[in-house]
Amino acid sequence: xxxxxxSVSVKDVARLAGVSEQTVSRTVHDSPSVRPETxxxxxxAMRELGYRPNFAGRSLRRGKFKTVGVAMFNIxxxxxxxxxxxFAAAADKHGYAITLTKVDGHPxxxxxxxxxxxxxPVDGMVVIMNRMPADFGTFEPLPGMQxxxxxxxxxxxxxxxxxxxxxxxxxxxxxxxxxxHKTVHFISCPERSLSGMRREEGWRETLRAHGIEPPRLVRGxxxxxxxxxxxxALAEDPTCTAIYASNDAMAYGCIRGLESCGRRVPEDVSxxxxxxxxxxxxxDRRLTTVRFDNKRVGMWAVDKIAGADGGxxxxxxxxxxxxxxxxDTVRDLR
Amino acid sequence: xxxxxxSVSVKDVARLAGVSEQTVSRTVHDSPSVRPETxxxxxxAMRELGYRPNFAGRSLRRGKFKTVGVAMFNIxxxxxxxxxxxFAAAADKHGYAITLTKVDGHPxxxxxxxxxxxxxPVDGMVVIMNRMPADFGTFEPLPGMQxxxxxxxxxxxxxxxxxxxxxxxxxxxxxxxxxxHKTVHFISCPERSLSGMRREEGWRETLRAHGIEPPRLVRGxxxxxxxxxxxxALAEDPTCTAIYASNDAMAYGCIRGLESCGRRVPEDVSxxxxxxxxxxxxxDRRLTTVRFDNKRVGMWAVDKIAGADGGxxxxxxxxxxxxxxxxDTVRDLR
DNA sequence: TTGCACAATGGCAACGTTAACATTTGGGCG
DNA sequence: CGCCCAAATGTTAACGTTGCCATTGTGCAA
Numbered sequence: 001x002x003x004x005x006x007s008v009s010v011k012d013v014a015r016l017a018g019v020s021e022q023t024v025s026r027t028v029h030d031s032p033s034v035r036p037e038t039x040x041x042x043x044x045a046m047r048e049l050g051y052r053p054n055f056a057g058r059s060l061r062r063g064k065f066k067t068v069g070v071a072m073f074n075i076x077x078x079x080x081x082x083x084x085x086x087f088a089a090a091a092d093k094h095g096y097a098i099t100l101t102k103v104d105g106h107p108x109x110x111x112x113x114x115x116x117x118x119x120x121p122v123d124g125m126v127v128i129m130n131r132m133p134a135d136f137g138t139f140e141p142l143p144g145m146q147x148x149x150x151x152x153x154x155x156x157x158x159x160x161x162x163x164x165x166x167x168x169x170x171x172x173x174x175x176x177x178x179x180x181h182k183t184v185h186f187i188s189c190p191e192r193s194l195s196g197m198r199r200e201e202g203w204r205e206t207l208r209a210h211g212i213e214p215p216r217l218v219r220g221x222x223x224x225x226x227x228x229x230x231x232x233a234l235a236e237d238p239t240c241t242a243i244y245a246s247n248d249a250m251a252y253g254c255i256r257g258l259e260s261c262g263r264r265v266p267e268d269v270s271x272x273x274x275x276x277x278x279x280x281x282x283x284d285r286r287l288t289t290v291r292f293d294n295k296r297v298g299m300w301a302v303d304k305i306a307g308a309d310g311g312x313x314x315x316x317x318x319x320x321x322x323x324x325x326x327x328d329t330v331r332d333l334r
Numbered sequence: 335x336x337x338x339x340x341s342v343s344v345k346d347v348a349r350l351a352g353v354s355e356q357t358v359s360r361t362v363h364d365s366p367s368v369r370p371e372t373x374x375x376x377x378x379a380m381r382e383l384g385y386r387p388n389f390a391g392r393s394l395r396r397g398k399f400k401t402v403g404v405a406m407f408n409i410x411x412x413x414x415x416x417x418x419x420x421f422a423a424a425a426d427k428h429g430y431a432i433t434l435t436k437v438d439g440h441p442x443x444x445x446x447x448x449x450x451x452x453x454x455p456v457d458g459m460v461v462i463m464n465r466m467p468a469d470f471g472t473f474e475p476l477p478g479m480q481x482x483x484x485x486x487x488x489x490x491x492x493x494x495x496x497x498x499x500x501x502x503x504x505x506x507x508x509x510x511x512x513x514x515h516k517t518v519h520f521i522s523c524p525e526r527s528l529s530g531m532r533r534e535e536g537w538r539e540t541l542r543a544h545g546i547e548p549p550r551l552v553r554g555x556x557x558x559x560x561x562x563x564x565x566x567a568l569a570e571d572p573t574c575t576a577i578y579a580s581n582d583a584m585a586y587g588c589i590r591g592l593e594s595c596g597r598r599v600p601e602d603v604s605x606x607x608x609x610x611x612x613x614x615x616x617x618d619r620r621l622t623t624v625r626f627d628n629k630r631v632g633m634w635a636v637d638k639i640a641g642a643d644g645g646x647x648x649x650x651x652x653x654x655x656x657x658x659x660x661x662d663t664v665r666d667l668r
Numbered sequence: 669t670t671g672c673a674c675a676a677t678g679g680c681a682a683c684g685t686t687a688a689c690a691t692t693t694g695g696g697c698g
Numbered sequence: 699c700g701c702c703c704a705a706a707t708g709t710t711a712a713c714g715t716t717g718c719c720a721t722t723g724t725g726c727a728a
Contacts, residue, residue: 007397007478007684009683009684009685010684010685010686011684019707019708020707020708020709021684021685021686021708021709022686022687022707022708022709023706023707023708025685025686025687026686026707028685029686033705033706033707034706034707035705035706035707038706038707050476050477052452052453052476053453053684053685054394054683054684054685055390055393055399055453055454055455055684056389056390056391056392056393056394056399056455056683056684056685057390057394057683057684057685057686057713058390058684058685058686059389059390059455059685059713060388060390060391060394060683060684060685060712060713060714060715061684061685061686061687061712061713062685062686062713063341063713065389065390065455067433067455072422075415075418075419075422076415076416076419080415081409081410081414081415082410084409084418084434085409085410085436087434088406088409088434088435088436089436092436097433097434097435097454098433098434098435099401099431099432099433099434100418100421100422100431100432100433100434101422101431101432102419102422102423102426118386119386119387119389120389120431121389121390121393121399121401121455142384142386143384144341223614224614224615224616224617225614225617227617228617228618248615249613249614249615252615252616252617253617256616256617256618257617260618278615279583280557280558280559280583281558281582281583281586281612281615281616282558282586282615283557283558283559283561283562283586283587283590283591284562284590284594341714343713343714343715344714344715344716345714353677353678354677354678354679355678355679355714355715355716356677356678356679356716356717357676357677357678359715359716359717360676360677360716362715363716367675367676367677368676368677369675369676369677372676372677387714387715388713388714388715389714390713390714390715391683391713391714391715391716392714392715392716393683393715394682394683394684394685394713394714394715395682395683395714395715395716395717396683396715396716397683
């Protein structure tokens with residue numbers, strides 16, 4: 001019971017088992033060229049000493065960390081938990097680990113995410129972008145560090161992946177038009193949100209593609225309160241029979257706002273949202289919305305890095321479509 | 335433009351700058367015993383070659399990884415995002431990184447979390463427990479691997495930290511009694527949830543402490559639907575003037591259930607929840623609830639590991655109280 | 669002028685692992 | 699009985715970093 005040894009190495013195991021360090025290493029990797037009885041003796045020694053392989057020694061030797069870094073400017077955010085679920089699942093599949101880092105958003109640049117990661121034990125990195133980084137156009141990933149951006153924008157040097165925000169608006173608008181609505185009103189979001197802007201574009205362009213001039217939009221701020229106000233404002237408008245809100249909180253707020261003005265949903269006005277973030281919080285209503293597969297987004301990003309595993313794979317851009325979920329907040333006018 | 339060198343080491347920088355490897359190392363660590371002009375020359379060489387320190391070499395030398403592992407049986411879960419925010423913040427503060435791992439819950443044991451972590455480059459680990467692991471009583475943390483459990487249970491060998499679920503029920507019950515309600519009805523949750531059970535105990539014991547025999551509880555399943563059903567059931571009971579639901583979704587469901595039976599909230603019945611998870615989703619109502627500081631829970635856990643930094647600190651148990659947030663769903667009967 | 673202190677830098681070794689190569693052992697076969 | 703092959707095991711070196719100690723250079727007091 002003298003001084004506790006810092007850590008047990010192959011050398012210690014080798015000594016106890018009466019074999020060479022190499023044989024211990026081979027046993028750890030279950031090499032077929034070690035006699036079963038020798039293996040057993042080594043294993044016994046490992047158990048006795050409580051040996052566990054040292055990651056640093058291993059990666060130093062291998063030159064790989066088997067780890068993917070994830071850089072986030074904001075940890076809290078819709079869908080981040082599902083994305084992480086995807087990161088973890090894909091990493092698991094490839095025998096990789098995930099290292100999570102919060103990056104200070106001042107300045108909001110890819111460079112700051114990249115330099116934050118550069119000193120960490122990672123083979124590649126994923127950056128979750130919420131806004132437009134100042135250096136998006138000029139950014140170059142660190143040499144040897146495969147970098148994947150979670151964004152809808154395309155980048156010449158980094159692979160990108162995200163939900164297809166444009167397509168989701170197309171789905172909603174066409175769904176509403178398909179139900180006989182003459183136009184679709186829109187509740188937007190703050191202008192610095194990339195995905196929100198893309199949703200807005202999708203709404204606008206889909207209407208135009210159907211020969212409809214988009215009505216004036218109501219600007220919201222993601223909160224149910226702003227949706228509530230928007231609902232009250234739109235309640236006055238007799239041409240408004242269908243409203244598409246750029247997230248579920250605003251959609252639900254909008255419903256309550258409409259109802260507070262005596263307009264019924266969906267009898268008088270139909271409402272749809274995006275994100276499927278309400279879950280089952282609203283017990284008496286099922287909001288028509290679009291469900292995204294954020295887990296798949298996360299998996300794609302990590303697969304891209306861990307799957308390549310040396311063989312440098314090219315830059316790819318992936319948009320994953322959402323699925324429209326029919327609820328009971330849309331009326332069929334046909 | 336010949337073969338690209340795998341990675342740039344101090345040796346390369348030293349050669350280019352015409353100094354020894356040691357001087358490069360000292361420059362990296364900004365040692366005062368290097369002449370400023372030498373430092374500048376070395377820095378220039380580092381820039382030119384794109385040098386970044388190799389984590390593996392460093393940790394091998396130091397015997398530390400400056401990383402805390404987080405093991406989760408379920409990534410998705412109320413408050414996990416806030417906890418991660420806390421992990422990341424505390425890690426940042428100490429210059430640590432966070433490695434995230436999903437642990438397969440079959441079997442649901444601390445041992446499986448521990449062995450999952452053992453081969454990763456971490457100095458300590460945090461396990462987020464949702465249920466009772468089969469080996470909770472017998473588990474021993476890996477030697478040299480400081481282990482913190484996120485749970486309300488106390489463990490003899492591991493530090494623990496969590497929200498104080500008992501106290502939160504006490505706060506709610508005493509708040510309602512203080513408003514003149516004669517008793518408090520309760521909507522519970524599935525029995526395997528540790529925190530849910532603790533909330534139930536808190537409700538029961540606080541009532542008893544006030545000389546009130548707890549009424550029969552209504553069992554829910556965390557969903558708003560179950561809260562809705564519970565609300566309808568409790569609407570029949572004339573003695574029921576105050577309801578405490580063990581989460582916000584059920585509380586909100588309950589409100590809608592009561593209203594569907596013609597009972598008004600808070601005029602006829604008061605309702606309170608826990609978790610403050612509705613955010614602003616409900617635009618026309620502010621639910622009385624308890625807000626937990628999950629970020630602080632996360633920070634405490636990582637602080638415990640990263641803060642010790644060698645000096646082995648003892649086992650501690652921390653319960654962090656929530657804060658009751660007054661909304662407009664409780665009526666004062668006095 | 670000599671000696672000494674101190675600042676600046678260099679050399680060496682070791683952290684734990686494993687690929688590549690070297691060596692030993694045993695068995696089969698001519 | 700000797701030879702060769704293959705299986706089993708051992709030896710060496712290197713991955714990149716940095717603590718320790720040694721060395722060199724520079725200025726100043728004796």
